[in-house]
Amino acid sequence: MEKNVGKIDKVIRILIALVIAGVGIYYQSWWGLLAIVPLATALTGTCGLYSLFGISTCSTKK
Structure with a gap:
């Protein structure tokens, strides 16, 4: 699966988990x-719900 969770989103998720x-x-x-x-x-x-709705909080690198 493609990564769709950005850095800030990861930190928030870890804090919520704690x-x-x-x-x-x-x-x-x-x-x-x-x-x-x-x-x-x-x-x-990777977040399954983000994949279903086509959301990504990852920054795009060009």
């Missing part, structure tokens, strides 16, 4: 596992 995981740990809930989704998309640089 918040979700922290809340899940604090409340001792399995919902904290949802942090895997934004973390995985940030680390791989």
Whole structure:
């Protein structure tokens, strides 16, 4: 798959993942596992929803 997640988007996704995981740990809930989704998309640089809608936050290099 083509990368479609830019640098700023990656940082935001990682921060969101940390918040979700922290809340899940604090409340001792399995919902904290949802942090895997934004973390995985940030680390791989690919978002399935972005692909479906044709969105890309990557900067184009020419």
